[in-house]
Amino acid sequence: MTATPNLASQAEEFFSSTWEVICRVLPVGDAEPTVVINEDADHMVAEFQIPLAFSGPALAQDGNPESFSAMFWAVIRYDMCPDRTGKELAVRSSKFELRVHTAPGIRFEYERDNTTAPRSHVHYSGMGGLLSTAIMRNFSGSRNRKRKGDVQDVHVPTGGARFRPSLEDFLYFVIAECGFRAREGWSGYLLERREAWFDRQLGAAVRDHPRVARAALEKLGYRVLPPTGGDTPPGRYRGW
């Protein structure tokens, strides 16, 4: 099989747009994204490893900090493939990680095909003392990795496929909640981008369950007619 040209170009566009977002809100130093396309299949992967700088005044768009932390990194990875129609690009998995040296401090992950854990979830390496005893006790005698009491094996569910955190949410977390240095105008830019994300996900959510969408619009006074043959059946992914 050869990579579908249309999908490869969609992936290039998506990865370029992702890189633009990152560069607009964070100083990236000499970070070089890795983008690989497997031409034998419709698989494309991009990874962005961004060094983070400790707090300081927001930087001009072309400015750089005096130094980076040398300890903290934002690692962003997308794994793309065709959607269910085979015509459009979809995210098969994504990882937004705040890395501490080489340890995964916190990871916002999405795995479209996950059936044994929530598709969208967070792994966090902290607060082990509070939860470890419970998971060791509750999973003892099973083959589940959680029996070891390592709290980063816990998947904290975050909204399923449709309502999962976006790249913009993660970048907001890195800058506003963790205090790493940003570029001027980051907040407004991310809010604007997040609106576009919400709109895309809303469209997908409507396709997941058109009858519910129609009912919601009718409550607002719209008249919506189902297609000939009746409502399109729900296509929402089952499970978590």
Place this chain on the structure above:
Amino acid sequence: MALKITRTNNAELLARKMELERDLQNIAYASAEGAALTMQEVRDLASLGLLSREERALYDELRRIELLLRK
């Protein structure tokens, strides 16, 4: 900034995967243990943050390849 895109195929990916697995199974921890590590041990070391930056870069490359080869 323009992105540099690498185009590859299954054969190249599989060959590189084998190289990376061999290198990772023989990192510094392996000499301390006196035997090559299993890939599960390598994954556990990565998860615990016990790899060096160079080793972690190899591990990240391996993970990307695994995703590109996934059915």
